[in-house]
Each structure stands twice: as C-alpha cells, then as structure tokens.
Amino acid sequence: MLKRILCVDDEPNILQALERQFHKRFEIETAPGPVPGLEAISERGPFAVVVSDLRMPGMDGIQFLARVGTMAPDTVRVMLTGHADMSDAIAAVNQGHIFQFLTKPCPVEMLTRALEAALEQHRLLIAERELLEQTLRGSIGVLSEILSLANPAAFSRGQRICRYVRYMAERLNIPDRWQYELAAMLSQIGCVTVPPDVLEKESKAQSLSTDEARILSAQYRVSYSLLAKIPRLERVAEMIARQHVAWTDLGGDPEPEKIGAHLLRVALDFDARIARNAAPDTVLAEMRARKEYNPAYVAALEQVQIDEAAAEIRQLKLSQLRTGMIVSSGIRGRNSLLLLAEGHEITESAIARLNTFAGTIGIVEPISVRIPRSDPAPSRAPSWEPPRTSAPRYRA
Numbered sequence: 001m002l003k004r005i006l007c008v009d010d011e012p013n014i015l016q017a018l019e020r021q022f023h024k025r026f027e028i029e030t031a032p033g034p035v036p037g038l039e040a041i042s043e044r045g046p047f048a049v050v051v052s053d054l055r056m057p058g059m060d061g062i063q064f065l066a067r068v069g070t071m072a073p074d075t076v077r078v079m080l081t082g083h084a085d086m087s088d089a090i091a092a093v094n095q096g097h098i099f100q101f102l103t104k105p106c107p108v109e110m111l112t113r114a115l116e117a118a119l120e121q122h123r124l125l126i127a128e129r130e131l132l133e134q135t136l137r138g139s140i141g142v143l144s145e146i147l148s149l150a151n152p153a154a155f156s157r158g159q160r161i162c163r164y165v166r167y168m169a170e171r172l173n174i175p176d177r178w179q180y181e182l183a184a185m186l187s188q189i190g191c192v193t194v195p196p197d198v199l200e201k202e203s204k205a206q207s208l209s210t211d212e213a214r215i216l217s218a219q220y221r222v223s224y225s226l227l228a229k230i231p232r233l234e235r236v237a238e239m240i241a242r243q244h245v246a247w248t249d250l251g252g253d254p255e256p257e258k259i260g261a262h263l264l265r266v267a268l269d270f271d272a273r274i275a276r277n278a279a280p281d282t283v284l285a286e287m288r289a290r291k292e293y294n295p296a297y298v299a300a301l302e303q304v305q306i307d308e309a310a311a312e313i314r315q316l317k318l319s320q321l322r323t324g325m326i327v328s329s330g331i332r333g334r335n336s337l338l339l340l341a342e343g344h345e346i347t348e349s350a351i352a353r354l355n356t357f358a359g360t361i362g363i364v365e366p367i368s369v370r371i372p373r374s375d376p377a378p379s380r381a382p383s384w385e386p387p388r389t390s391a392p393r394y395r396a
Helices: 012-022 034-044 061-071 086-096 108-150 152-171 177-185 189-193 196-203 210-227 234-241 256-275 280-289 295-309 348-358
Strands: 004-008 027-031 049-052 076-081 100-103 312-316 338-340 367-371
Touching: 004 012, 004 034, 004 108, 012 027, 012 108, 027 034, 034 049, 034 061, 049 061, 049 108, 061 076, 076 108, 100 108, 108 152, 108 177, 108 189, 108 348, 152 177, 152 189, 152 196, 152 256, 152 295, 152 338, 177 234, 177 256, 189 210, 196 210, 210 234, 234 256, 256 280, 256 295, 280 295, 338 348
Parallel strands: 004 027, 004 049, 049 076, 076 100
Antiparallel strands: 312 367
8 A cells, every 4th residue: 555655845844844743654755846846746756645835935734735626636645834724625516626624833742643644645646546447347248248248330330439539539639539439339239129120221221110210319328328327427428429419619618528528429320321431531521521520539539540541351260369459340140149149359358259159150261451551540449537536625
C-alpha cells in the first residue's frame, strides 16, 4: 500500500520539524514551496497524501491543492496553516477538495491522527477504484460475450465502431478516451433484441417492414436502459441514447455526452455506408459536405482508412490466428452458421469459441484476416479506465 506523504511549505524550519517528528512513522518527503511541490509530484509521484501550507508566495495552498487534484486525483489533500479564517476554509474545501483543514500550531497527536486518517482514506479510494474496475470489466465482459453469441454481426459492428472511435479520439487528443471507447464497444448491445436477418437486411439497405423498422429503431433505447442501470455508466448510456443527434457547434467546450454521441454518429454512419459497399473516399467526401457532422471528427476518420489500407490480408488456418487480427471475411461453420462476422477483432475468447465449434460442427478454412502493419492501434485492447473518485470534503 502506498504510504508516501509530501509536505509543502515555504518555511524550511517547518519542513525540518515535520521530518524530525514523523520520519520514523511515515514516509515523509518535503518541498519548499508550491512549484517544487508540483515538480515532486510530477517527477517522484505518486504520493498517497499531500500536506500544504496556505500562505505561500506565487501560488497559495488552495491553488496548489487544486493543481494537485488535477495531476493526481487519488492523492488525499490536507491543509495545515497558521493563517486561517472561515473564508479560507470554505475556499480550500470547495476549490482544493481537501480532506482535512488543520491550523498551526497543531499538536503532534492531532497531526498524527490526521495523517493516519488521510492514508486510510487513500487506501479506501484505491480499493474502491479497483473494485469498480473489476465490476465494470466483469459487467462489460458479460454483456459483450452475450452479444457475440446472440448476434455475431452486431458484435462485430460494435468492434468496428470502437476502432473508429478510438482512432478519432487519439488523433484529436480527446481526454478520458476510455468512456468514448466503452460507449462505442457497447453501442450495439441493444441488438440482442433484433433478429439477425433484420440486421442483415438493414446493412444491405433492403426495405424493412414496419415492425422490423420499429424493432431496429428501438435497439438504442434498449442499450440505454441496460447500461443506465450499471453504476458509473450513466454517462456512457447517455452517449448511446443521443447518437443520432446532429452536431451543432455552440462554442466552448462541449460536454462529454455530446462528444461521445457525435463520435458514435460519425463512426456509425461511416460504417453503415461502407457495409453497403460504398467507397470510403466517397463517403468521407459526402460527410465533409454535410453540416450535421463535425468536420474535425470526419478529418480524423480519414486517417483510419489510410492505416487500415496498409493492412495485410492473409489466408490462415485456425491454429494460426492471433489476437489483434481482424476478420476480413465472415467465418462460418460447415453448416453455414455465421460464427464471426467481417470486422470482428480476434480475441482470446473468440479463438476459444472457434476451437469449440471446430471440434463439433467444424469451421470453413482457410480464414481470411487483416493484419495491421503501420499502426498497432487496431490490435490494441480498448484503453478505457473507470472514472476516478475524489476524496470526500471534510474539515477537521
């Protein structure tokens, strides 16, 4: 468990006193001011706890701790100051998101208890995040596996959409990319309610009956209702629910839901046209000419086609498949059952599933796959991480 504590103060004698008092009990490091403190976090972090003075030249403790919260969200923040009033305390809580606010002179026993409580709070934050990560990964894995079994074509489309969104987000340097990749990966989960033949008709631009169109249009609402029930996925669910909304540039920084929804729309509309055998260059040109698409997103998508065009197409046996390869032509069983659709990214679970079918109904070989050469991004697992939690705002 991380137990390192960073003490920041512009008075050297205060730092020396803290080191003398606590070096046997805690892993103490010091920094003589806010700028050296930020450098210590950047170069020698992470720290479980940061203790800061309030009045410091150049940057006060409130501003400093706010910066710490941006650089190291898991670090628990403590304010220790000899100059305090109610307005200082309120500002520290609201802006610095501190865990405790202590005033000098602070008895050794009280400061010891405060540091121990801060370390315990850090431990709880890390434990909660790890539990959340395991829960989310488990939930997402189950949902994805269900979709891959129930509707291979929809699952493969979700993987293609995820690759497109990942490329766009990386090229545009959009922060917190995990949530956009996750929305893309799960954007087709509602297709568990859509018969495969309806999806096939839609992908080929064949006319749908009234009931078929109703079922297809409802799948996004199904996706939303499923995901909105999972804690911390509410924002991802909202992105999926709003994916058909046209882009409107209102200035300023758009909220993540809008960014995610439109990344999905660009990827989904592009994929739908490509699935109907339209030329990528033609599709991109048409999308650039329409105001309902964010031109920056469309421009980022052009690079995807350049990278994917550089991929090598190979015919392989089942035993030669490796994770990261992309199915370039649907893999079927000898009874014509579609096992993996075009665009499906090969994973360990996909290989295991194919081996199972190979031992029963058999599969058609060789298998046509695309192997990325110029950019490893398509073969990389989604880089999503769960949201970070902030320390509760307490006062001593």
